[in-house]
Amino acid sequence: MVGVLARWRAGRRVAYRDRILAAAAADEAEEATRARDRLLVAANLQRVTAGAALYLRAGEWRNQPDVPPDAYVDVRVSQLDDRIIVYDGAAWVGVTGHLLECAWRDGDGHPPCVAVLARVDALLRATQ
Known part of the structure; x- marks a missing residue:
């Protein structure tokens, strides 16, 4: 019974880690998009x-x-x-x-x- 519980806990930890990594990757992609948009706006504002x-x-x-x-x-x-x-x-x-x-x-x-x-x-x- 201990082996089953240990495997279940390990599986939960892996799933939790995967959710955290996926959220971090999504945050990085969103920040990269915002940074690109800021650069485009700044470049266009140089025309003013x-x-x-x-x-x-x-x-x-x-x-x-x-x-x-x-x-x-x-x-x-x-x-x-x-x-x-x-x-x-x-x-x-x-x-x-x-x-x-x-x-x-x-x-x-x-x-x-x-x-x-x-x-x-x-x-x-x-x-x-």
């Missing part, structure tokens, strides 16, 4: 250069406290943040720049007029 005009509509931007969230924000890009944030099922990136009606340029010593989080898909659409 300083001076590019972005016309961001409601739902395509966040984080400007003095502007109503349903307003349009038109920005001349000074700089993109290199971090990509995933929030609400969308990818976002920080954008600093000047409003299109601002006459100052980046080299004139005037700080950027606006800093927002913009949806990556809106940025990529603007560069096409």
Whole structure:
């Protein structure tokens, strides 16, 4: 009877180990997919250069406290943040720049007029 119980326990340990290894492999594959997606997005965002005009509509931007969230924000890009944030099922990136009606340029010593989080898909659409 002891031999049967020992074999049963050994079989349970093997099955448990196999489930753990399968879960770890699935996690690694998912992380690899996320890393590949981040690299693709980062490569595509390199097309958004300083001076590019972005016309961001409601739902395509966040984080400007003095502007109503349903307003349009038109920005001349000074700089993109290199971090990509995933929030609400969308990818976002920080954008600093000047409003299109601002006459100052980046080299004139005037700080950027606006800093927002913009949806990556809106940025990529603007560069096409």
